[in-house]
Amino acid sequence: MQKITVNHMSFKQLNNIIRDDKEDTFDLDDVHGQRYIAAGMKNKQIKIKGIPGNALGACLDEGSKITVLNNCQDATGDTMNEGEIIVYGNCGDTAGYSMRGGKILIKGSAGYRAGIHMKAYKDEKPVLVIGDRAGSFLGEYLAGGIIIVLGLNQNGKCPVGNFCGTGMHGGKIFLRSDELPKDLPKQVVTRKANEEDIESIKDIINQFCCEFTFDKNIIFNANFYVLEPNTTLPYKQHYTAI
Amino acid sequence: MKVNLIQSEYEVIRDQSRCINCRLCEKQCSNGVNYYDKKLKVMLSEEWKCVNCHRCVAVCPTHALKIVKSDHCFKTNANWSKHDITNIFRQAQTGGVLLSSMGTPKEYPVYWDKMLINASQVTNPSIDPLREPMETRTFLGKKKLDIEYDENHNIITDTKPQMELSLPVMFSAMSYGSISYNAHKALATAAQELGTFYNTGEGGLHEDFYVYGENTIVQVASGRFGVHPTYLDAGKAIEIKMGQGAKPGIGGHLPGRKITKEVSKTRMIPQGSDAISPAPHHDIYSIEDLRQLVYMLKETTNYKKPIIVKIAAVHNVGAIASGIARCGADIIAIDGFRGGTGAAPLRIRDNVGIPVELALAAVDKRLREEGIRNEVSLVVGGTIRSSADVVKAIALGADAVYIATSALIALGCHLCRSCHLGKCNWGIATQIKELEDRLDPEEGAKNLVNLISAWKREIKEMMGGMGINSIEALKGNRLMLRGIGLSEKELEILGIEHAGE
Numbered sequence A: 001m002q003k004i005t006v007n008h009m010s011f012k013q014l015n016n017i018i019r020d021d022k023e024d025t026f027d028l029d030d031v032h033g034q035r036y037i038a039a040g041m042k043n044k045q046i047k048i049k050g051i052p053g054n055a056l057g058a059c060l061d062e063g064s065k066i067t068v069l070n071n072c073q074d075a076t077g078d079t080m081n082e083g084e085i086i087v088y089g090n091c092g093d094t095a096g097y098s099m100r101g102g103k104i105l106i107k108g109s110a111g112y113r114a115g116i117h118m119k120a121y122k123d124e125k126p127v128l129v130i131g132d133r134a135g136s137f138l139g140e141y142l143a144g145g146i147i148i149v150l151g152l153n154q155n156g157k158c159p160v161g162n163f164c165g166t167g168m169h170g171g172k173i174f175l176r177s178d179e180l181p182k183d184l185p186k187q188v189v190t191r192k193a194n195e196e197d198i199e200s201i202k203d204i205i206n207q208f209c210c211e212f213t214f215d216k217n218i219i220f221n222a223n224f225y226v227l228e229p230n231t232t233l234p235y236k237q238h239y240t241a242i
Numbered sequence B: 001m002k003v004n005l006i007q008s009e010y011e012v013i014r015d016q017s018r019c020i021n022c023r024l025c026e027k028q029c030s031n032g033v034n035y036y037d038k039k040l041k042v043m044l045s046e047e048w049k050c051v052n053c054h055r056c057v058a059v060c061p062t063h064a065l066k067i068v069k070s071d072h073c074f075k076t077n078a079n080w081s082k083h084d085i086t087n088i089f090r091q092a093q094t095g096g097v098l099l100s101s102m103g104t105p106k107e108y109p110v111y112w113d114k115m116l117i118n119a120s121q122v123t124n125p126s127i128d129p130l131r132e133p134m135e136t137r138t139f140l141g142k143k144k145l146d147i148e149y150d151e152n153h154n155i156i157t158d159t160k161p162q163m164e165l166s167l168p169v170m171f172s173a174m175s176y177g178s179i180s181y182n183a184h185k186a187l188a189t190a191a192q193e194l195g196t197f198y199n200t201g202e203g204g205l206h207e208d209f210y211v212y213g214e215n216t217i218v219q220v221a222s223g224r225f226g227v228h229p230t231y232l233d234a235g236k237a238i239e240i241k242m243g244q245g246a247k248p249g250i251g252g253h254l255p256g257r258k259i260t261k262e263v264s265k266t267r268m269i270p271q272g273s274d275a276i277s278p279a280p281h282h283d284i285y286s287i288e289d290l291r292q293l294v295y296m297l298k299e300t301t302n303y304k305k306p307i308i309v310k311i312a313a314v315h316n317v318g319a320i321a322s323g324i325a326r327c328g329a330d331i332i333a334i335d336g337f338r339g340g341t342g343a344a345p346l347r348i349r350d351n352v353g354i355p356v357e358l359a360l361a362a363v364d365k366r367l368r369e370e371g372i373r374n375e376v377s378l379v380v381g382g383t384i385r386s387s388a389d390v391v392k393a394i395a396l397g398a399d400a401v402y403i404a405t406s407a408l409i410a411l412g413c414h415l416c417r418s419c420h421l422g423k424c425n426w427g428i429a430t431q432i433k434e435l436e437d438r439l440d441p442e443e444g445a446k447n448l449v450n451l452i453s454a455w456k457r458e459i460k461e462m463m464g465g466m467g468i469n470s471i472e473a474l475k476g477n478r479l480m481l482r483g484i485g486l487s488e489k490e491l492e493i494l495g496i497e498h499a500g501e
């Protein structure tokens, strides 16, 4: 394992070390907002203390795992391909933007536009789990994958902001909540999660509970809503060809 | 009683004395215009379905066909054209947004045609390109302003990543999905043979085309389709698509029916699902945010690829380009409003944006004034129709041009502006196997190579005429241009003098 005290090192220098080092496991200490940490990298295990900057793990690739012990800034896991990002704190805006594979688990909350335009392809199914609450525009333009918001400190209140699922045309959003967002567009259909739904997220929730030491029974002992695109009423601009 | 408000614009004229009833025109028309009337024993046409693509005309073995503009007309009116009236009929009947394709057919000024090129007489001898070497090779990317030396007094030659072009012409972005596999293959092979580049567009890269990586620009657009580290690494450069000349300010929507099995593989979304590219990149709300994406791509590819930022030519383009030059981009591509598209709302295509000539002149001037012209190369597109347009663009300040419509015409496109229907009779803008097969990628590539090689010869001749033997000496050499029939203001923006001055 390679220990690096990052301090005021430039992101370029830091990434060069991580990329070129024969070592695959890194402990980064005293991280001060360095952007793009591990962007596009394969098979790197990175533990981060301090605050990583924007676009942490952007385009992250197979076999990589990033664990952040504090908060993250914006665009965590932007266009992520594979791998895992585990955040013990909160995330800023656009976490998981356009991710196609891999997992992001956030113990705390996420800002605006989390999981926007996530998409799935074959066995690549991105997963974004937010422990507490998400800001507005959660899952906007969602095309595939799964977003789960657990609302752990919300006492059953709706754990998302405004405009949740706007433009959603694929994928699934799970909300652990007693109430639904009040402003869902008519292109999103909702229902209470059935056994099959719960079964489909069991492994993910188990991992979440292991990572952050939660009791999974408490998590499952609550109501889950599922949000899906309405296939009979898709988002469609009505065109007249000339 | 059914009332037909929209009459056909074109008529299929068949010389019955030549027609041998071979029914080829029937088979070749994907719009189902031509049919054989068994009773009358003649070929007839339902001309209201005709898009005027000339496929039937081109395949008719006896030259029996021609397409003419119908002389059916409304009562003469200087304010209300036939188009205005029929489009109101269309929208009143359907309530839909009008959709069309390719570049605007409207009569806006084409400034290329209002600029004339210089030639040497007496004082500065012209050069004969057949006898003397002529350099059309050019490099795109950031350029150093000063020569730097290392401790042993050797010149430091490591530059920021560059693209080497054998001539300043590249094929601009057209996604696989909007155009066919064979069209992509023709563009890729031609780019390789010519020593230039083609551009994947925003649909990802088909696995068969990774071998053309050295001649490929991979695009990243707001939908991020098919974008992953291997894709980013596959090309020689990465283009961030912020805008497109034909539809500035709006995104794209490839309907599920065009996401065939193969297209689904490269876009990396399930077959039959809609591919929506939102209008903006949702992580870009400022130049700082654009910088974040530029550096994210640089970090992901370890600074080996120049990053192109493509924008539509719009008002204030000078200030926008200045911001882009300062955000770390290596190349700015500006797409003029006459540029083509596979589908765009008609009103946007015909009314939004500005001509690329004015945008180019404004951007080049602004970057020079700010002392940052060396920070970026400039590539322009949006109706580059000939080698003369290329020469004028370079003299006006471009480092290279992007062509797409010209390239498609070389592949057989007849500019019927019906790409959005997905039934291109020339096998270009379609995913229907039987139509796609009409385009032979080898022959297509040969035509492209012919076209660009011919342009190269013409460019050399025009350069030679000016007494210039290297394209670098033509760059931004506005003294080689004179305006014709332009106002003071237009000349001022273009930064050229009037003919006769």
Ligand code: SF4
Binding pocket: B012, B028, B029, B030, B031, B032, B033, B034, B049, B050, B051, B052, B053, B054, B055, B056, B057, B067, B425
């Ligand atoms: S659409 Fe094309 S092929 Fe069909 S009749 Fe018209 S010109 Fe001929």
Ligand code: SF4
Binding pocket: B053, B101, B102, B408, B412, B413, B414, B415, B416, B417, B418, B419, B420, B423, B424, B425, B426, B427, B428, B429
């Ligand atoms: S690509 Fe095909 S459909 Fe589009 S304008 Fe050209 S000929 Fe017509």
